[in-house]
Each structure stands twice: as structure tokens, then as C-alpha cells.
Amino acid sequence: MRSPLLAAAAALSLAAPATATPPIMPAGGPPQPPARLVIAISVDQFAADLFDQYRPLFTGGFARLARQGTVFVNGYQSHAATETCPGHSTLLTGRHPAGTGIIANDWFDQGTARADKHVYCSEDESQPGTTFANYKVSPVHLRVETLGDRLKAVSPQSRNVAIAGKDRAAVMMGGHNVDQRWYWDGKVWSTDTGKAPPRTIAALNQLFTARLAQPSEPLVPPAVCTGRAKPYTVAPGLTVGNGSLQRGAGDLRFVRAHPDFDGAVLAGAAALVGELGLGKGPAADVLSVGLSATDYVGHAYGNGGQEMCLQVLSLDRELGDFLTRMDQTGVDYAVVLTADHGGMDLPERLKDRGNAEAQRADPALAAGELGKVLAPQFGRTEPVLQGAGIANDVWLDRRLDVATVRRVLAAALTRYRAHPQVYAAYSKAEIMKVAVPRGAPDKWSVIQRVRASYDPARSGDIYVVLKPYVSAIAVPAAGYVATHGSVWDYDRRVPIIFWRKGAAPANRTEPVETVDILPTIGPMIGLAVPAGGVDGRCLEGAAGVRCRQTLFISQTGFRP
Numbered sequence: 001m002r003s004p005l006l007a008a009a010a011a012l013s014l015a016a017p018a019t020a021t022p023p024i025m026p027a028g029g030p031p032q033p034p035a036r037l038v039i040a041i042s043v044d045q046f047a048a049d050l051f052d053q054y055r056p057l058f059t060g061g062f063a064r065l066a067r068q069g070t071v072f073v074n075g076y077q078s079h080a081a082t083e084t085c086p087g088h089s090t091l092l093t094g095r096h097p098a099g100t101g102i103i104a105n106d107w108f109d110q111g112t113a114r115a116d117k118h119v120y121c122s123e124d125e126s127q128p129g130t131t132f133a134n135y136k137v138s139p140v141h142l143r144v145e146t147l148g149d150r151l152k153a154v155s156p157q158s159r160n161v162a163i164a165g166k167d168r169a170a171v172m173m174g175g176h177n178v179d180q181r182w183y184w185d186g187k188v189w190s191t192d193t194g195k196a197p198p199r200t201i202a203a204l205n206q207l208f209t210a211r212l213a214q215p216s217e218p219l220v221p222p223a224v225c226t227g228r229a230k231p232y233t234v235a236p237g238l239t240v241g242n243g244s245l246q247r248g249a250g251d252l253r254f255v256r257a258h259p260d261f262d263g264a265v266l267a268g269a270a271a272l273v274g275e276l277g278l279g280k281g282p283a284a285d286v287l288s289v290g291l292s293a294t295d296y297v298g299h300a301y302g303n304g305g306q307e308m309c310l311q312v313l314s315l316d317r318e319l320g321d322f323l324t325r326m327d328q329t330g331v332d333y334a335v336v337l338t339a340d341h342g343g344m345d346l347p348e349r350l351k352d353r354g355n356a357e358a359q360r361a362d363p364a365l366a367a368g369e370l371g372k373v374l375a376p377q378f379g380r381t382e383p384v385l386q387g388a389g390i391a392n393d394v395w396l397d398r399r400l401d402v403a404t405v406r407r408v409l410a411a412a413l414t415r416y417r418a419h420p421q422v423y424a425a426y427s428k429a430e431i432m433k434v435a436v437p438r439g440a441p442d443k444w445s446v447i448q449r450v451r452a453s454y455d456p457a458r459s460g461d462i463y464v465v466l467k468p469y470v471s472a473i474a475v476p477a478a479g480y481v482a483t484h485g486s487v488w489d490y491d492r493r494v495p496i497i498f499w500r501k502g503a504a505p506a507n508r509t510e511p512v513e514t515v516d517i518l519p520t521i522g523p524m525i526g527l528a529v530p531a532g533g534v535d536g537r538c539l540e541g542a543a544g545v546r547c548r549q550t551l552f553i554s555q556t557g558f559r560p
């Protein structure tokens, strides 16, 4: 099952020989010395439900982190807009999307000078010649600093390096001030920094291009995966459920829905650590790793079948190899592993397994469709509403006069609220009356969740919430049969695991948030994260962390 890519990249052998690592005291003992390298790993669409389900089957990297680390089984991407870009924006900033400004993967900005008003989260739409489809990658929309940004501000010799399958993962985890940022642009491993590729990336591009030219080798599913195999026809001519993650030669699309894709990122990450000597410099470094294949597999096949089984068990092994390579560097590193959001399985399979609520959304709920239906009422031929898909943010056409906008708003809210698949539709005024919530995220009301990823300058004029288990994919297509993005816990709940060598392991069930990661990592590397500046809090004891250690170190000077 193992992808040969990681092994091949190991042959690049850029890592220096191992040196001894000093032991770290368990929680309650003397303070840990600051870690030299933080490795922040995001597994895209790795729902807590998925982690819980496969946890007994893991033998590789997930098993090691779960056995030796502090596992928060009830981590939350607490906000409503459970998409990749908002989710990644919370991981290393300590802020909810309401604070990061990354309210969705994409939005409509009717005030932008560009002709194409559809804006992607990690692009700079002010660049001439760009469109939503042909964008220039940039962190300009991210309104706050990441861990790497903060670290470099206090210790300029710190390195901030990001590599991910998706540009938005690398951008939102890396932030504004990166030394290296690499992501798959659909054809090659690419960067927005303008820097020439280091040897690692040049080699990765060569290796990956050669691999892409060949069809993927068949992954032989273990019995535990074949036990999950059952075909479901989700659209005419489209059946999923017992697939084997096969990819044809030169297939640039399905290469992403395959363990090879994560293998490439992990190979690149490991080789970058060696080539750049991360963790061996005069100050602590940060490496962000975005593993995107789980998300592509989830979208292409759902998360309940043989395909996802193959993906997560393959990733488990590759992650194990990656951590072994990290050990060989001799660097005292800390790991945090989590996800940008969870996911919902195919409604067809959920229904077959007894979930009576599972269904696909009515295509008429799409903002553009309803906008078309309402248009004649207001003397318009073009849709009076805009949106990126079904549900979540909906924007009113700003070319209408103020009185008409008000009437369109009322008409749209009435239509949405009357629909049997809609749980709620909120206006901007209603949402902005709510404060950005704090405290246990499992207790938040739905409108509080919406508020946590709402920005009045960017978000929709209406926010539409579908009922639980109504999939926002109305009409499945190849590569896109299941999704996430809802306010419900199957999309919000994610595992959060902290690991440091020698720290006492723990399995903790209290609800915590991905915004807690930054204030928890801070003390591990001696970085002060003032509590007032973030939405999260330091999680005492996570991988042995002592939350007040930051204060101690800041009083004695920045040590890393």
C-alpha cells in the first residue's frame, strides 16, 4: 500500500546525521526546554468521526501520535463556514474566521475594481489580468499574523516554511512572512514568493512529473477496507463505494485524490527540513504541512467507503515514515496535527445505513437560481442574488437602489425560510447583533457559529443554513459527490493532537478549539502569545506544555 514516492525522496538524503536529543520532562516536572521546530500538520477533511472510526486500525504515524501525544478527541473548528480556507486560517493564528477575515473559500466583492467580482480567498484580485479562475496566489486577505509571522517578528532568524497540496492551505498556515512556500498549482509544485525552487522542490517536481506520466499502481485493499466496499450509484453513469483510487497516466485531476499526493507533500516536507536545516538554526523554526488528499478522496468518493479506508490507512503509514525521518534529524521538534474541517458522507450511503435525514439539496436553493426566480418581481432580468453554491453566504445585487435591496432581502429571506431543507436564514443585521462567542464550542447556538465566521465587510447579506445531513451537492459529478461546509458537528469536530518527545500521553475529551493551537504552541517554543490578542486559550498540559512558561521565558529574554 505504501507509495514509493516517500521512499524515493528519502534517497535525496538531504538530512544531516542524527544527534542526541535531551530528554523532556513530563507535565508537572521542570519546564521543558523550548522546542526547536514546530511541525504543524493539517489533514484536510479529517473529521473527528473519521479519526475515531479508524483509530484502532492505525499502526503508523497516526498511531504513534495518538499513543504518545495528547489527543483532544473533541476539537472544534467552531465556526459555521467549515471550508478549507477559513479552517486553515484558524490553525496558526488563534483567531476565528471573523477575525482572520477568511470567511469562506471564495466570496463576491461587488466593490472590487476587477471585472470578475468572484474572489478566491488566497488570491490578490488587484493584480492586473487576474480572474477568479486565473488568480495570483497571495496572503493579502488574511488580516492577522500566523505563528510563523509572530515568531519571525521577535526572532528574525526563525524560518517559516510551508508546503501543502493546496495553495490556500500553504498560504493560511504560512501567512505573510514566509521563507519558503510550496504548493501544487495543478501542474507543478509552485510558489507565490518568487523564489527559485530549492533542490528539494526541483527534485520533487522531477519525481512527481515522472510519476504522473505513468498510471498509478493498484493499491491492494486490506480486508478491513474491502469490508467497507459497496457500490452506490449517485448520478447516471457515476458509481462510487468500492473504488481502488486508480489514476490513469497523465491524469492531473485524480492525482490529488490519491495517497501519492500526500506522499509527495510529506517527501517534500522531510527533504526541506534536511536541506534548510530546520530546527538547527539559532532560533526556533516552523514547518506547516498541508495534506490535501483526504479531502479530494472525500469529495470524489465520500468518507464511508473503501476509498477513504485506503486513503487514511495509506496516510497513516506515510506519516509514520515522515516522523521516523524527523527523528533521524536529531532535532527536538513538536508536532500538532489537526484538520481544517470534517465532512459528510454520501447521502445515498448514509441513507442506506439508516440515516433518515440524509438527502441532497434542492438545486433551486442556489443563490443564482433563487435570484433568477425573484428577478422579475423587481423588474430585473439578471439574478438579484449571488452566491458561490448552495447555502451559506448570499449577496444581494448592489446595483439596485437601497429601497429595492431591502425588498429583495425580505423576499429572499421569506423564500429560504419557507423551504423544507432550510434550518435557518439570517440577515446581516441579525448576525451582527450576536457577539463572537467564547467558551465551550459544543454549546454554541447556530447563529453564534455563523457569527464566528462572519465579517460584515466580506460576508453575505444573508447566511443560509441547511438542515443536518442535507448535502450542499445537489447534482453529483465525477470527483464531487460529497462535501462539508455546514454548521453541524460532523463538519466542525476535528481531532487536535499535540506531541513532544517524552511528554506524558493523554486522551482528553473536553471540547477545545483549533484557535487554541497557537496559544498552546507558543509556550512550547518560548513565544509569548498575549491572551488578549487571540480567540483561543493555552491548553495546560498538552504534550507537557506549561502555559505560564511563556511568561517565565519572556522575563528572561527570548531564548530559542
Ligand SMILES: [Zn+2]
Pocket: 044, 045, 083, 084, 085, 295, 340, 341
Ligand atoms: Zn478542506
